[in-house]
Amino acid sequence: MKDKQNLLRTLPKVDKIIDSLCQKEFFKNKPYQEVYDAVANSIDFFRKGILNGSIKTFSIDDIENEILHSLNKSLEFNFKRVINGTGTILHTNLGRALFSEGLVEHLKNSLIGYSNLEFDLNTGERGSRYSHIEDLIAKVTGAEAALVVNNNAAAVMLCLNEFSKNTDVIISRGELVEVGGSFRIPDIMELSGANLIEIGTTNRTHLEDYKKAITENTSMLLKVHTSNY
DSSP: OOHHHHHHHHHHHHHHHHHHHHTSSSHSSSHHHHHHHHHHHHHHHHHHHHHSSOSSSSHHHHHHHHHHHHHHHHHSSSSSSOOOOSSSSSSSGTSOOOOOHHHHHHHHHHHHOEEEEEETTTTTOOTTHHHHHHHHHHHHOOOSOOOOOOSHHHHHHHHHHHHOOOOOOOEEGGGGETTTTTTTTHHHHHHOEEEEEEEEEESOOOOHHHHOOOTEEEEEEOOOOOOOO
16 A cells, blocks of 8 residues: 555646646647646546556656557547448448549538538529539439438428328338437327327238228328338
8 A cells, every 4th residue: 555655646746747748849739628638637547557556667758658648549530431341332330322532522622611502603692501402302303392301310200290290100010110329210200290000010011901001091101111220
C-alpha cells in the first residue's frame, strides 16, 4: 500500500503536464479542451492502474505516450472507410450503395460553396429542396410526384397516414417484422392511424387470405420486404 501511495504522489498535476506539452510542436495547434481531456484521462488511467496493481512503475515518457495516444484517438473522425468483406454489395451497415467518383466530385464542388438548395434559378425566388430529386424519381417510377424521406419507416408512416388513416390495412403475419433501430411494423401502423388487419400465418400467406380479408373499409394491402430484419 505504501508503494502505491508513493507512486500516486509522483503523478504530475494536469496543469503542469499541459504547460510542458504546449511547448512541443505537436501539441501547439491542437484544441485546448481536447488536450486537457487527453491529459486528465491519461492521468486517471495511471491512477487506476496504480490502485489496482497493474502499474508498478512508470516514467513521464510513459504518461506523455498515453496522452498522445488518447489525443490522437479523440481527434479521429468517427466516420471511416472500411473494407466490405461480407459478400453483400448493398450492405445496410456499411453505407449501402457507393457514390461514384464523378458524383463525389460534383458534391464537393457544390458543398464547398453556396448552392441553389432552396432557390429557383429560373424564377429568382425561393424554391423547394425536394424539386432536385422529385422529377427524377417520378420519371424513373412513372409516378405523378415524389417525396424523399431519410428512411423506409418514415416513408411507410407517411403513406399509411395519407392513404389509410382510420381505415383497414391488410398485412401478412409473416411480415410484421422489426427492422433497423427497433422499428416495428405494427407500431408504425398504429402511429399512422391505420387499422392493422393480420392475415395468414408467420410462415405462409395465400392470395385467398387477402381476398377474404378485403372489406369496404380496406384502403391498402401492405407488403413488407423481409430481407432486412
